[in-house]
Amino acid sequence: MALEDKYVNPFTDFGFKKLFGSEPNKDLLIDFLNEVVLPSRHKIADLSYAKNEHLGQKELDRKAIFDLYCVGTNGQRFIVEMQKAKQNYFKDRSVFYASFPIQEQAKRGDWDFKLAEIYTVGILDFVFTEDSDKKEVRHEVKLKDQNNRIFYEKLTFIYLEMPHFTKTEAELETAYDKWLYVLKHLPYLEKRPVALQEKIFTKLFEAAEIAKFSAAELAGYEASLKYYRDLKNVIDTAIAEGELRGKTVGHLEGLQEGLEQGLQEGLKKGIEQGIEQGIEQGIEKGIEKGIEKGIEQGMIESKKLIARSALAENMPIEIIMRLTGLSQEEIEALR
Structure with a gap:
């Protein structure tokens, strides 16, 4: 695969870890965290990379793998992830991941339960559904009480919805702007x-300059970039297919329901005038209801389409489950 880009794509697993996950580039991660995650707090002077894979206390507990996991000089824990696509229960997963750096601070014997701060940072290549009509980029979430007062200061979730960042180079003012732009x-x-x-x-x-990569790094990046592009293509195709299928199903169901309702109205008001007026009103209401049903059916078919495409690319079942929300049995049935 020929690479025409000059710089690495940070939304690939390889690119993200190349820039932020290696000891020689640790200062890049420190500056990013200080300027984007901790702009109004005490800055971290140094950090160390911790094991990014955690297992539950029991054999049946689910494994958690973070993109990056590091510890600041004052004990702060940072989980930093690039999230390329929407998935069911993404917020639940963030809370689940945050539980591991909390539990690992437990000490044997006498312990006063004092915890260091935990930050979960999600750099999102999508926007939350509830934020689709808003333009906010940075979301900072803490535990609050019914009076909107912070109940617990040491657990923070920060999400960056990158599609909402629209500043041009001429509009860049702060280090925060520059980091999001790059x-x-x-x-x-x-x-x-x-x-x-x-x-x-x-x-x-x-x-980030691809021309300076070693042969092994170049091969690793090509594989990571292919996976990123394939995943993005599968998702874009599924969305387009879902929208088309939804419109088609909705149109047909709407026409049928509209004709039936139009005929009923027509009989009440007169054969000639009633049929004309009833069909018009019925089609309008029927199409609206039909589209709603069509979209629902389209979403189900979209998930199956994503799963089939992912199976064709030999993606792991666990990843396909996260992408689609389908069960393992449902995915296996699509083979």
Whole structure:
């Protein structure tokens, strides 16, 4: 596969970990966390990478694998993830992941239960459904009481909805703006923007330059990029197919229901005038109801389409379950 891009795509697993998950580039992650995650708090001076795979206390407990997991000098825990596509129960998963760095702080013997701060950071290549009509990029979530007062200060969830970040290079003012801009536009840039001349971005662009990759790194990136593009294509295709199927089913059901209701109305008001007026009103109401049913059926078919495409790409069943919300039995039946 020929790579025409100059810089690595940070939304691929390889690209994200190349820029933020290696010891030589640790200062990139520190600056990102200080400027984007902790802009109004005490900054971290250093951090160490921790094991990004956690197992439950019991054999049957589900395994949790984070993209990046690190610990600050004051004991703060940071889980940082790139999320490429929507999935069912994504927020539940964030809470589940946050439970591991909490539990690992437990000490044997006498312990006062004092915990270090936990930050779960999600860099999202999509927007939450409830935020589709809003333009907020950064969401900071804490536990609050009924009076909107913070109940617990040490557990924070931060989500960055990248599609909502629309600033141009000329509009970049803060380090926060610049970090979001470079994350969103890096794989599409041909040269380093004038607005990103700080030393930290000099290092980022050097680390991101594909031409400097070793043969092994290039092979790893190509595989990661292919997976990212295939996944994105599957999702885009499923959405388009779902919308088309929903419109088609809705149109046909709407026509049928509209004709039936139109005939009933027509009989009440007179054969000639009633049929004409009833069909018009019935079709309008029927199409609306039919589209609603069609969209629902379309979503079900879309999930199956995603699963079939993913099976064709030999993706693991566990990943397909997360992408579609289908059970293992339902996915196996599609083979």
